[in-house]
Amino acid sequence: MEYDAALEHLGRCGRFQKITAIAMSLVGIPAGFNMVAMTFLGAMADHRCRLHDSSRAGGYAANVTEGLNASIPWENVGGTWRLSQCNMYMDPLGAEAGENATIAPCEYGWVYDRSQYSSSIVTEFDLVCDKAWLTELAQSIYMSGVCVGAVLFGALSDRYGRRPILLLCLTVQIPLMFAVAFATDYVTFVTLRFIIGATMNGFLYSGIVIGTEVVHTSMRTLFGMSVPFTMVISYIMLGALAYCFRDWRTLQLAMSIPLVFFLSYWWLAPESPRWLLTNRKSEEAKAVIRKAAKQNGVEIPEKIYELIDQAGEQEDSLTNPGKGIERNRVGLMVYKGRHKQQEEVT
DSSP states (O other), rough: OOHHHHHHHOOOOHHHHHHHHHHHHHTTHHHHHHTTHHHHHHHOOOOEOOOOOOOHHHHHHHHTGGGGHHHHHHETTTTTTOOOOSSSEEEGGGGGGGGGGOOEEEOOEEOOOOOOOSSSSSHTTTOOOGGEEEEEEEEHHHHHHHHHHHHHEEEEHHHOOHHHHHHHHHHHHHHHHHHHOOOSSSSHHHHHHHHHHHHHHHHHHHHHHHHHHSSOOOGGHHHHHHHHHHHHHHHHHHHHHHOOOOBBBHHHHHHHHHHGGGGGGHHHHHOOOOOOTTOHHHHHHHHHHHHHHHHHHHHOOOOHHHHHHHHHHHHHHOOOHHHHHHHHHHHHHHHHHHHHHHHHHH
């Protein structure tokens, strides 16, 4: 209520509210990046078994004229015949052995078609055939982190404030985003992504709450629509980045660099005045309101600050009856002292 009264003097859409709303709506960009990043980081490429006589430098199209038909069996996939991606002949004669030919899983690894993607976690960690499910698991682990972050950081932001949790999540996720690009194995990759999912959701939700609680109630719907809009922009940006950078590590670095600009939130992101007032932090709330008034070029009547102080005292009396009783006792003593002085005068 007290902040609503201050908003009537600050204006419904002042400079302070505009800067805060725009800044907090941009939290959707890194969130959007990470939500759909596995589309490109875990892109599947055509592959086949590496033959026992193939050098590791051999490309996907290598040895086509040197007897792939005799070394790799054909299989029917969805009504289309193609060379098997997961099996090979173990017999020296290959297909010439007929029904007696021994078919086994790829023994020497795989060769990948790199015409579209130079690398992905699929091609680097060999997440194909019996390990193909690990690609989907990586996204599930990320979403598990998102769920954990929603519960954990939601509770922490109610306890310690929106701004500290926003900055904490930002500070943690920036180095982790860069670290993902240097992951050397699958376990490290999904572990980092899990933590990023948790902190990214904490960053997203804290930013949304700050923006919602700072703007006027009449502007909340518009602000709420702006966050999904920035996420859509991030999807488009990610597509453009993936077109330019076909290596998954380079793409991960490209997604990480924009996060550095969010370090400006140490100066741009205010604490929610509503949270400060709810938690009886009257002086800090008044400091935020004074800063907003200065940016908006307006003056806040002292009556508003008095209302904030009174609300804090009333809340303090309800939550700590001892202080309220002591305050009333002191007030009664002062009243009796004044009344006695008046009687002596008369």
